[in-house]
Amino acid sequence: MTVLKMLNTRKLGEIHGVAKSGKESRVYHGKDSNGGDVAVKIFLTTSAIFKQGRLKYLHGDPRFREIPHDTISLVDQWAVKEFWNLRLARDAGINVPEPLHVENNVLVMKFIGTNGVPAPLLKDVKLQSPNDWYRTIAEMVKKLYTGARLIHGDISEYNIMVPDGYPVLFDFGQAVPTEHPEAQTFLKRDIANLNRYFRNLNVRTLSYRTIIGEKE
Numbered sequence: 001m002t003v004l005k006m007l008n009t010r011k012l013g014e015i016h017g018v019a020k021s022g023k024e025s026r027v028y029h030g031k032d033s034n035g036g037d038v039a040v041k042i043f044l045t046t047s048a049i050f051k052q053g054r055l056k057y058l059h060g061d062p063r064f065r066e067i068p069h070d071t072i073s074l075v076d077q078w079a080v081k082e083f084w085n086l087r088l089a090r091d092a093g094i095n096v097p098e099p100l101h102v103e104n105n106v107l108v109m110k111f112i113g114t115n116g117v118p119a120p121l122l123k124d125v126k127l128q129s130p131n132d133w134y135r136t137i138a139e140m141v142k143k144l145y146t147g148a149r150l151i152h153g154d155i156s157e158y159n160i161m162v163p164d165g166y167p168v169l170f171d172f173g174q175a176v177p178t179e180h181p182e183a184q185t186f187l188k189r190d191i192a193n194l195n196r197y198f199r200n201l202n203v204r205t206l207s208y209r210t211i212i213g214e215k216e
Contacts, residue, residue: 002104002105006106011100011101011103011108012108013035014030015029015030016028016030017029019039019117020118023044024043024054024173025041025042027041027042028040029111029116030108032108036110037110037113038100038110039118041079041082042106043075043076043105054074055074057174057180058074060176060181060182061081062179063084076104076105078173079106079107081173082102082171085150085172085173086109087099088149089169091148092143092144092147092148094140094143094169095166096169096172097109097168097170112163112168112170118161119161119163120162120163121161121162122160122162122167122197123197130198131203133167134205137167137194140167141155141190141212142213145187151177151180151183151190152172152186153174153186155169155190156193187208191211
């Protein structure tokens with residue numbers, strides 16, 4: 001019904017097939033009212049994952065003081081959270097999908113890919129200069145922290161797309177502000193995941209403090 005409303009109000013022009021499917025959402029390729037490619041992310045309101053593992057990313061976030069108890073409202077709030085996290089990251093100059101519209105459990109973003117095919121993930125790309133890629137992504141993590149005042153919370157080779165030779169961070173639903181009580185824990189985990197992946201590519205990685213710009 002939400003998608004139908006978006007189509008009727010021209011917030012969405014067309015919706016096509018599934019581009020990506022996961023435990024908590026499905027992403028469809030679509031078109032905006034001007035014919036531009038968009039990604040339509042529909043969060044699954046029946047998914048138990050929101051009750052099991054996502055509440056910790058909402059509790060302690062000062063932007064969301066009232067945490068709903070029913071799953072449908074919780075999923076709707078998660079979609080709003082991802083929309084605003086993407087906007088904050090984009091405003092800070094970080095490569096993320098541009099958020100266009102959110103309504104209930106449906107988030108519309110600019111599509112990252114070509115002809116309805118999503119850009120490849122970092123894990124699926126053979127990097128020509130792993131050291132340069134590592135430095136670029138590490139700088140993005142730092143810029144997210146210092147510029148947008150956000151921690152992604154789930155950085156990995158599965159949440160970084162590689163279109164046309166540059167990285168794009170995505171999946172920002174779990175991202176938390178630096179004021180979150182577990183912010184530092186999530187940031188250290190992000191950097192540890194990034195370092196683990198690139199160490200396997202024989203890259204000499206940086207310490208947590210070096211990446212975020214603190215003195216050792």
